[in-house]
Amino acid sequence: SSLLPDLLGDTKAIDAAGNSENGISSKEFAMEVDQKDPFRKYRDEFEFPETGEEATIREPKSRTLYFCGNSLGLQPKRAREYLNEELDKWATYGVEGHFKTVRPWVTVDETVKDQMAAVVGAKPLEVTVMNSLTANLHLMMVPFYRPEKSRFKILIEEKAFPSDYQAVCSQLQFHGYDPEEALIKVQPREDGALILSEDIVDAIERRGDEIALVLIGGVQYYTGQFFDIPSIVQMAHNKGCNVGIDLAHAVGNVPLELHDWGPDFACWCTYKYLNSGPGSIGGCFVHEKHANRTDLPRFAGWWGHQKDDRFKMEHKFVPSPGAAGYQLSNPPVLECAVLRASLNLFIEAGGVPALREKSLALTSYLELLLSMKVPGIQIVTPAERHYRGCQLSLRLPVNIKKVYETLQNEGIIVDTREPDTMRVAPCPLYNSFSDVQQFVEILAQVISNVK
Amino acid sequence: SSLLPDLLGDTKAIDAAGNSENGISSKEFAMEVDQKDPFRKYRDEFEFPETGEEATIREPKSRTLYFCGNSLGLQPKRAREYLNEELDKWATYGVEGHFKTVRPWVTVDETVKDQMAAVVGAKPLEVTVMNSLTANLHLMMVPFYRPEKSRFKILIEEKAFPSDYQAVCSQLQFHGYDPEEALIKVQPREDGALILSEDIVDAIERRGDEIALVLIGGVQYYTGQFFDIPSIVQMAHNKGCNVGIDLAHAVGNVPLELHDWGPDFACWCTYKYLNSGPGSIGGCFVHEKHANRTDLPRFAGWWGHQKDDRFKMEHKFVPSPGAAGYQLSNPPVLECAVLRASLNLFIEAGGVPALREKSLALTSYLELLLSMKVPGIQIVTPAERHYRGCQLSLRLPVNIKKVYETLQNEGIIVDTREPDTMRVAPCPLYNSFSDVQQFVEILAQVISNVK
Ligand SMILES: Cc1ncc(COP(=O)(O)O)c(C=O)c1O
Ligand SMILES: Cc1ncc(COP(=O)(O)O)c(C=O)c1O
Numbered sequence: 063s064s065l066l067p068d069l070l071g072d073t074k075a076i077d078a079a080g081n082s083e084n085g086i087s088s089k090e091f092a093m094e095v096d097q098k099d100p101f102r103k104y105r106d107e108f109e110f111p112e113t114g115e116e117a118t119i120r121e122p123k124s125r126t127l128y129f130c131g132n133s134l135g136l137q138p139k140r141a142r143e144y145l146n147e148e149l150d151k152w153a154t155y156g157v158e159g160h161f162k163t164v165r166p167w168v169t170v171d172e173t174v175k176d177q178m179a180a181v182v183g184a185k186p187l188e189v190t191v192m193n194s195l196t197a198n199l200h201l202m203m204v205p206f207y208r209p210e211k212s213r214f215k216i217l218i219e220e221k222a223f224p225s226d227y228q229a230v231c232s233q234l235q236f237h238g239y240d241p242e243e244a245l246i247k248v249q250p251r252e253d254g255a256l257i258l259s260e261d262i263v264d265a266i267e268r269r270g271d272e273i274a275l276v277l278i279g280g281v282q283y284y285t286g287q288f289f290d291i292p293s294i295v296q297m298a299h300n301k302g303c304n305v306g307i308d309l310a311h312a313v314g315n316v317p318l319e320l321h322d323w324g325p326d327f328a329c330w331c332t333y334k335y336l337n338s339g340p341g342s343i344g345g346c347f348v349h350e351k352h353a354n355r356t357d358l359p360r361f362a363g364w365w366g367h368q369k370d371d372r373f374k375m376e377h378k379f380v381p382s383p384g385a386a387g388y389q390l391s392n393p394p395v396l397e398c399a400v401l402r403a404s405l406n407l408f409i410e411a412g413g414v415p416a417l418r419e420k421s422l423a424l425t426s427y428l429e430l431l432l433s434m435k436v437p438g439i440q441i442v443t444p445a446e447r448h449y450r451g452c453q454l455s456l457r458l459p460v461n462i463k464k465v466y467e468t469l470q471n472e473g474i475i476v477d478t479r480e481p482d483t484m485r486v487a488p489c490p491l492y493n494s495f496s497d498v499q500q501f502v503e504i505l506a507q508v509i510s511n512v513k
Numbered sequence: 514s515s516l517l518p519d520l521l522g523d524t525k526a527i528d529a530a531g532n533s534e535n536g537i538s539s540k541e542f543a544m545e546v547d548q549k550d551p552f553r554k555y556r557d558e559f560e561f562p563e564t565g566e567e568a569t570i571r572e573p574k575s576r577t578l579y580f581c582g583n584s585l586g587l588q589p590k591r592a593r594e595y596l597n598e599e600l601d602k603w604a605t606y607g608v609e610g611h612f613k614t615v616r617p618w619v620t621v622d623e624t625v626k627d628q629m630a631a632v633v634g635a636k637p638l639e640v641t642v643m644n645s646l647t648a649n650l651h652l653m654m655v656p657f658y659r660p661e662k663s664r665f666k667i668l669i670e671e672k673a674f675p676s677d678y679q680a681v682c683s684q685l686q687f688h689g690y691d692p693e694e695a696l697i698k699v700q701p702r703e704d705g706a707l708i709l710s711e712d713i714v715d716a717i718e719r720r721g722d723e724i725a726l727v728l729i730g731g732v733q734y735y736t737g738q739f740f741d742i743p744s745i746v747q748m749a750h751n752k753g754c755n756v757g758i759d760l761a762h763a764v765g766n767v768p769l770e771l772h773d774w775g776p777d778f779a780c781w782c783t784y785k786y787l788n789s790g791p792g793s794i795g796g797c798f799v800h801e802k803h804a805n806r807t808d809l810p811r812f813a814g815w816w817g818h819q820k821d822d823r824f825k826m827e828h829k830f831v832p833s834p835g836a837a838g839y840q841l842s843n844p845p846v847l848e849c850a851v852l853r854a855s856l857n858l859f860i861e862a863g864g865v866p867a868l869r870e871k872s873l874a875l876t877s878y879l880e881l882l883l884s885m886k887v888p889g890i891q892i893v894t895p896a897e898r899h900y901r902g903c904q905l906s907l908r909l910p911v912n913i914k915k916v917y918e919t920l921q922n923e924g925i926i927v928d929t930r931e932p933d934t935m936r937v938a939p940c941p942l943y944n945s946f947s948d949v950q951q952f953v954e955i956l957a958q959v960i961s962n963v964k
Binding site (some may be wrong): 148158162167231233477 | 621646
């Protein structure tokens, strides 16, 4: 499967072939690469929306070019089957589904635990699924944001996702601090530019003594940049700060090695690259080193109580070791079923590191074609492969709203973020090189028409 | 529909008919009442588990006698249809399902809000669906458990559900208090007896000055007693305490008038009497008087931000008024779909107060037959109709485990709670008088065999 990066790695040679019929920007070239794509069969595992009747460039009723896996992943076809299995169990056993049959609900979270741990590079002990992303951020700040007199600040990246920003501000306020004073935002060097990982590390080095918690996005939702998590974690720990990572845009997108990188906690949602459906269950990592700590406060609930005697209905709380000890309520069975459908595909495909090879090639291809075909386009996302996931964030030379609407009309699903950025995220599990080729060809055409 | 309580109200007269062929404990009598039951058609709206092949008293493959709606409600048949609609939208529109078509996901919580508010007797402003029960208890304690120097205690009922107990203990610990000192448990007058609402009111009156929060179950999960919420709330407020109610066993079971009763908050799950499936979404009430308060701390997230500019991605948090302002994350669409399927049935049936008439009759019938047919049985739940929901908690004159297993074998689904209690909860939406009649007949038989 290392064919793909090779093919694209040597872009200069291919580029020299120019824009000829079989040049890199041609339909034929893209189709040829698709033929060699070892992951191409997974495309048929997903439900693609169809292009509408109003399309004039693309074929009506053809598959959309779907580049919004960073917002809501496509539906794995198995999801319906897995859901129906759980509905059947509910119909057939009622409450006894908790204990009877395959995958009894009482341990439904364990049907996704190992896969989830693999996807984030963690030990199963370190991972649980529960609640939703913002809720988990708060629940993790209970043990890991412990402000003290001279160390009470939280460091985040400027333009963090609003919910994260609002969450940390409300935590600061809850503890009696003014976010104006207690929130440290790492800025880009120039307005609108990227925030450099080294600047985050640098800020932690300079001000670490004041910082109780560093909370950083793994892959930044707006710019698509993949921060240097290991260096951030290392510096934070050197300076005595706790570190949490919001992996919403990283999980299922870039290879993660949470255990080795060592953040204290991480939280994510599963409806983006993990394709588990709108608003579905969140995930949570708590590093092994905290697995058996009894000195950390937590908001406790019966589902976090050790398993052996959870139903004795005794009152004393004895947490399960690891992330599971932070669970509160009995888990949502239907959401776990859809998540399992999706995670199994990741495992079957060989995991995120395997998929990453295709992902790098796909995004490089997108980048290359954009630079060839769309003069004036600005790619906000870093050019270095190691500092990005699959998403490219684009600034267009023309009015973005018009472009967006025309693309939508042609069955091309991307998204825009205020004020001026278009996000395009080709996913290795279900996007093809032809998807990318068609997208750029049409984008170029639309932009020149709008001009 | 007032036929039913009448029929049973005059139990003495009917009782006089004795145990004859058409007496009150006969199959014929139960079938006659079922014929007159105005809610009987709703029974066909639910999926009943079937009795197993190993049954010897009951017909194999017949409908189970399902009395576990207090633990997991039966599946509304519409649930599958409603779920499939959302899966279809996901397949057809991908991420655009958030804004397109009927019931766009961006406001999916609003598709259940009015029904949910009706079921708990609240204004729509006061209600939201989000997270799960224990998580919501914690999130509500952020604004409503505000310990101060001389007022930091939490009052609960002895033998509250373990998760509630663990939640309040962890809140106390989080704020630096020792539960041994800071938790006030209202005890029954004698060991194993009921806790009287008047004793709760009394404890609040005596110790209210020390109490920051009163957290009480609406209907107690173990005993089935329905506490006198209005009196508890009134005394708590007289003494300057906040009050929260755990409605897990009350919602969809007993008529609630949360707005008028005036607790500060309430939380519930929807998988019991509200039939929304294992581990499904929780509900939350915040009284109107707090709807626009800015002085209460909260754990904030983007979904609680006012709707008009939630997607401007600006950072400043301006909460939606009311309960919606406490939402954190984009809501789980599949869970909302199942909940909507179930809530619509409640609304179509005329709401909980209408169903309560049948519920009172059904439970009185159960009580009457038990006392006639099962010598030595002890009914823990209060005899006064106003102080209980549909559930009766029973202590049997023989080994409970054996009885439980034999019943299970006969397709009779009840549950047991350590150490010695059997809970039986006939639900007016899907249980019949014949269910109750058969249950008691078989229970009597099983107990005399075990003896
Ligand atoms: C009274 C009560 N409170 C809390 C809970 C815990 O619910 P969850 O697991 O949804 O948080 C239950 C569950 O049965 C309950 O009955
Ligand atoms: C980086 C990031 N953080 C937080 C959130 C909020 O997620 P949720 O609504 O699941 O809490 C999102 C949602 O898109 C996100 O992209």
